[in-house]
Amino acid sequence: MRSSKATIRAVLLLSCPERPGIISDVSNFLVKHGANIVQFDQHTTDPQDGVLFMRIEFDLEDDRHFAKLKGNLAAMAGEYGMEWRLSHERQTKRMAIFVSKMDHCLLELLWRWKSGEIHAEIPMVISNHNDLREAVESYGIPYYHIPVSAETKEEAEAKTLELLKDKVDLIVLARYMQILSPAFISHYPDQIINIHHSFLPAFIGANPYRKAFERGVKLIGATAHYVTNDLDEGPIIEQDVVRVNHRYNEAALKIAGRQVERSVLAQAVAWHLKDHVLVYGNKTIVFA
Numbered sequence: 001m002r003s004s005k006a007t008i009r010a011v012l013l014l015s016c017p018e019r020p021g022i023i024s025d026v027s028n029f030l031v032k033h034g035a036n037i038v039q040f041d042q043h044t045t046d047p048q049d050g051v052l053f054m055r056i057e058f059d060l061e062d063d064r065h066f067a068k069l070k071g072n073l074a075a076m077a078g079e080y081g082m083e084w085r086l087s088h089e090r091q092t093k094r095m096a097i098f099v100s101k102m103d104h105c106l107l108e109l110l111w112r113w114k115s116g117e118i119h120a121e122i123p124m125v126i127s128n129h130n131d132l133r134e135a136v137e138s139y140g141i142p143y144y145h146i147p148v149s150a151e152t153k154e155e156a157e158a159k160t161l162e163l164l165k166d167k168v169d170l171i172v173l174a175r176y177m178q179i180l181s182p183a184f185i186s187h188y189p190d191q192i193i194n195i196h197h198s199f200l201p202a203f204i205g206a207n208p209y210r211k212a213f214e215r216g217v218k219l220i221g222a223t224a225h226y227v228t229n230d231l232d233e234g235p236i237i238e239q240d241v242v243r244v245n246h247r248y249n250e251a252a253l254k255i256a257g258r259q260v261e262r263s264v265l266a267q268a269v270a271w272h273l274k275d276h277v278l279v280y281g282n283k284t285i286v287f288a
């Protein structure tokens with residue numbers, strides 16, 4: 001239960017070289033700036049010479065305290081070699097959703113957004129098909145149809161980037177079936193989340209359910225990951241599986257997989273939007 005006094009909730013995410021006393025120094029820095037720490041998570045890769053990761057959630061009296069803390073944070077970060085991200089609850093992230101023809105992951109995100117479970121602005125949905133326009137526009141969200149072919153991919157991406165420019169902080173590929181170019185991805189490092197319909201690293205690329213059926217797996221799954229130039233090999237944010245058996249044909253696998261895809265993607269997006277995820281090389285630390 002938060003204090004009755006109006007405050008703002010902020011989150012500091014940081015990483016830096018491990019050194020004794022740093023957790024105390026960061027805590028004292030925040031308290032000195034009027035922060036009331038409500039949650040503190042940390043992880044170190046190696047107590048001797050590893051990397052330390054922290055997620056600190058805290059309350060501040062007002063925007064003036066936030067601005068002063070942010071202003072002084074750069075100096076402390078420089079002293080400890082920190083990489084950091086500071087956000088507060090009124091800085092609502094703007095999320096664009098990319099889709100193709102399948103609607104289950106899109107509708108899960110829109111339902112959770114409408115119910116307030118996912119806190120974001122959704123300035124647009126972009127698709128290479130027109131199938132989902134009516135569903136999206138029924139939520140009052142602008143829908144942009146940008147067809148893509150091998151011949152038009154570069155032009156389509158340029159048009160897409162122009163639409164997105166200065167309007168989004170996160171892109172979610174909700175079963176979007178086009179491979180994004182390195183040039184496109186470079187505009188949104190660790191800001192594009194994809195749902196791959198397999199339990200990676202199994203069955204990378206297209207048609208994972210067909211590959212799963214041919215392999216005779218007893219578990220299928222889904223993996224939400226940040227998009228990188230290496231197809232389906234970006235930092236994993238969330239995964240889950242569901243049990244199947246010999247009675248499942250490829251169509252049945254797809255139906256069973258839809259449930260796990262939609263919940264895994266929604267969880268990954270929710271964690272990203274609430275600043276629970278740090279990327280470290282090709283891995284993540286999720287302070288859930």
Ligand SMILES: Nc1nc2c(c(=O)[nH]1)N[C@@H](CN(C=O)c1ccc(C(=O)N[C@@H](CCC(=O)O)C(=O)O)cc1)CN2
Nearest residue numbers: 176177178179180194195196197205206227228231232
């Ligand atoms: N640069 C990246 N782009 C995308 C990734 C990624 O990890 N890195 N994930 C995909 C989604 N995806 C699997 O989850 C996937 C989608 C599409 C394909 C594919 O072979 N697409 C063909 C076209 C297929 C079609 O036209 O229907 C292609 O792009 O040539 C493989 C994997 C989203 N993008």
